[in-house]
Amino acid sequence: MVERILIDETTTTSSEIVIGRFGTAPEVSVVLAPRPSRQRVALLTHDGATRVAARIEDELRRAGLTVATRQLPDREAAKTLQTAEATFLWLNDLGMTRDDTIVAVGGGALTDAAGFIAATYLRGVEVVLVPTTLLGAVDAAVGGKTAVNVGGKNLAGVFRHPERVVVDLDVLDGLPRPLLIEGTAEAVKAGLIADPVLVDLYEHAGLDAALDEVVPRAMRVKAAVVSGDFREGGHRAILNYGHTVGHAIETATGIPHGHAVAVGMVAAGAAAESAVGFAGAQRQRRLLEALALPVAAPAVERQELHRLMALDKKRDRSGIRMVLLRDIAEPTVVTVDAATVDAALDAIGVA
Numbered sequence: 001m002v003e004r005i006l007i008d009e010t011t012t013t014s015s016e017i018v019i020g021r022f023g024t025a026p027e028v029s030v031v032l033a034p035r036p037s038r039q040r041v042a043l044l045t046h047d048g049a050t051r052v053a054a055r056i057e058d059e060l061r062r063a064g065l066t067v068a069t070r071q072l073p074d075r076e077a078a079k080t081l082q083t084a085e086a087t088f089l090w091l092n093d094l095g096m097t098r099d100d101t102i103v104a105v106g107g108g109a110l111t112d113a114a115g116f117i118a119a120t121y122l123r124g125v126e127v128v129l130v131p132t133t134l135l136g137a138v139d140a141a142v143g144g145k146t147a148v149n150v151g152g153k154n155l156a157g158v159f160r161h162p163e164r165v166v167v168d169l170d171v172l173d174g175l176p177r178p179l180l181i182e183g184t185a186e187a188v189k190a191g192l193i194a195d196p197v198l199v200d201l202y203e204h205a206g207l208d209a210a211l212d213e214v215v216p217r218a219m220r221v222k223a224a225v226v227s228g229d230f231r232e233g234g235h236r237a238i239l240n241y242g243h244t245v246g247h248a249i250e251t252a253t254g255i256p257h258g259h260a261v262a263v264g265m266v267a268a269g270a271a272a273e274s275a276v277g278f279a280g281a282q283r284q285r286r287l288l289e290a291l292a293l294p295v296a297a298p299a300v301e302r303q304e305l306h307r308l309m310a311l312d313k314k315r316d317r318s319g320i321r322m323v324l325l326r327d328i329a330e331p332t333v334v335t336v337d338a339a340t341v342d343a344a345l346d347a348i349g350v351a
């Protein structure tokens with residue numbers, strides 16, 4: 001099964017998403033669009049993805065390309081200017097030109113860093129992202145946001161779609177359970193904001209939901225939203241469902257992002273119940289619990305969350321903005337009053 005989703009992006013490049021089951025490795029034609037002037041491929045990868053990267057490297061070599069692989073530091077350590085600089089120098093030593101291609105194989109941290117490097121090396125070379133985590137596939141690799149952390153997380157970056165995103169469901173099927181659960185938070189979020197069938201799938205099958213169904217659906221949601229609003233002027237904000245309270249909890253307590261988003265969605269559910277009459281808050285909570293996601297905040301002070309939410313860059317001048325659901329797949333972005341924020345924090349057990 002191979003799914004192709006086309007994102008139309010008139011102001012920069014267009015971007016193609018290819019989803020399939022590729023056994024040992026995707027063929028060259030799946031990874032790269034034909035381009036006779038391309039001679040070299042620089043593969044960037046990190047710890048959890050080295051085996052997948054090695055197989056892709058073999059495949060590209062057999063097709064006659066000159067391939068070099070570089071392992072970036074794991075997790076957020078990849079997303080630094082120092083790593084970017086060292087990689088620019090390495091690319092230059094390889095003789096990489098604008099006709100050549102960077103292929104990034106790894107989780108969201110790796111693809112964010114590689115996307116930034118590819119967007120800025122020689123003012124931009126072709127980049128193909130091969131996300132190897134569920135979160136990377138359904139969220140980080142799609143949408144053209146690249147970044148490094150400079151003091152603040154994702155403080156510096158550019159918007160630029162990858163030319164292609166290649167998702168191998170055989171790789172995702174082998175994910176360790178914690179990584180599966182983290183990615184599931186963002187996948188179920190896609191369903192809650194835009195795809196009731198995806199919500200049904202998770203309600204029926206829980207964490208056993210077939211990735212062949214889940215991944216294309218969640219990626220289609222993200223692709224559709226960013227196609228309509230590449231630079232996050234308006235509609236793209238719905239992707240931040242669960243993230244207003246979620247980010248604050250993540251920053252205050254250090255719990256994993258997917259967990260924080262799940263708790264944030266429970267908070268948003270209660271806020272929506274109080275502010276826009278959402279009737280699905282309990283249903284959402286049960287679903288997240290069934291997916292082994294947390295539905296209550298760890299010990300954290302209410303005041304601290306208020307402070308962090310006020311700092312959040314998505315805030316507008318008049319108050320805290322949240323994505324709320326009127327119904328499943330009917331999101332709305334509203335500036336919420338203090339009583340609504342209180343209802344949200346009450347629901348997740350913040351004292």
Ligand SMILES: NC(=O)c1ccc[n+]([C@@H]2O[C@H](COP(=O)([O-])OP(=O)(O)OC[C@H]3O[C@@H](n4cnc5c(N)ncnc54)[C@H](O)[C@@H]3O)[C@@H](O)[C@H]2O)c1
Nearest residue numbers: 046047048049075107108109110132133135136139140145
């Ligand atoms: N650009 C965006 O729009 C966007 C959206 C969401 C998240 N992000 C970014 O994504 C990052 C988080 O991504 P993540 O959750 O994939 O984390 P990650 O990239 O840090 O990877 C987590 C761990 O999984 C390992 N790993 C990767 N593939 C594996 C596999 N197949 N099997 C086993 N282990 C594997 C990695 O080596 C790492 O240790 C954050 O930096 C976040 O800012 C970006």
Ligand SMILES: [Zn+2]
Nearest residue numbers: 186243257261
């Ligand atoms: Zn997120």
